Amino acid sequence: MSEQAESIIRLRSVTKEFERGGERLRVLENLDLDVGRGAFEALMGPSGSGKSTLLNLMAGLDRPSGGSIEIDRKRIDQMSEGELAAWRANNVGFVFQSYNLLPVLTAVENVELPLLLTPVASSERRKRAETALRVVGLQDRMQHYPRQLSGGQEQRVSIARAIVTDPILIVADEPTGDLDRKSADEILTLLETLNRTMGKTIVMVTHDPAAAERASMTRHLDKGRLKGEEAPNREPAWEAKT
Numbered sequence: 001m002s003e004q005a006e007s008i009i010r011l012r013s014v015t016k017e018f019e020r021g022g023e024r025l026r027v028l029e030n031l032d033l034d035v036g037r038g039a040f041e042a043l044m045g046p047s048g049s050g051k052s053t054l055l056n057l058m059a060g061l062d063r064p065s066g067g068s069i070e071i072d073r074k075r076i077d078q079m080s081e082g083e084l085a086a087w088r089a090n091n092v093g094f095v096f097q098s099y100n101l102l103p104v105l106t107a108v109e110n111v112e113l114p115l116l117l118t119p120v121a122s123s124e125r126r127k128r129a130e131t132a133l134r135v136v137g138l139q140d141r142m143q144h145y146p147r148q149l150s151g152g153q154e155q156r157v158s159i160a161r162a163i164v165t166d167p168i169l170i171v172a173d174e175p176t177g178d179l180d181r182k183s184a185d186e187i188l189t190l191l192e193t194l195n196r197t198m199g200k201t202i203v204m205v206t207h208d209p210a211a212a213e214r215a216s217m218t219r220h221l222d223k224g225r226l227k228g229e230e231a232p233n234r235e236p237a238w239e240a241k242t
Contacts, residue, residue, distance in 0.1 A: 093162030
């Protein structure tokens with residue numbers, strides 16, 4: 001495998017089951033997946049196909065019922081709860097459809113939150129949060145509360161929060177689902193920029209074909225299985241550096 005195609009995510013024979021009403025429901029079925037370092041991939045599929053479950057497994061928010069999950073050469077499925085929490089805090093940035101901002105905190109205070117789980121000093125936390133907000137173009141909204149921001153601006157704060165720890169992986173679950181087309185396009189352009197200029201590996205769940213087209217690869221999930229071989233939408237813009 002070439003250096004630029006090195007896998008940062010490797011799933012092997014991954015299954016995931018949930019118990020519902022006394023029955024075992026299998027959501028993912030012996031799934032294999034490789035995602036290259038610096039890729040921007042979209043996951044599509046009907047509701048209930050396992051997209052968000054797969055994203056949560058990659059991000060260490062959930063554990064597989066079987067199989068192995070390796071992120072950046074680390075077996076996260078074998079980590080203890082404490083090890084997994086520390087790994088997430090340092091390596092994964094989260095972007096959600098509903099933004100998940102705390103209404104009583106300003107934009108810069110919301111962005112600082114992930115750094116509270118790290119040993120970074122308070123003065124450095126604020127400096128990094130301000131830098132992240134500049135990256136997403138909100139340097140003039142740092143002291144605004146979520147209620148004072150538009151939906152697109154709230155999602156930009158969410159993205160700033162996702163990148164403030166300089167993670168190796170960004171997972172985005174329907175990041176444009178609550179936005180109008182113009183705001184959605186601005187958010188997708190920002191994600192593309194993070195991928196192209198900063199080399200961030202991004203995996204995005206979406207129902208929107210227009211959003212999926214902005215990724216370098218689209219994968220389709222149906223009934224817990226990936227459907228066939230996937231062709232890239234475009235060549236990845238990022239090449240891993242040695």
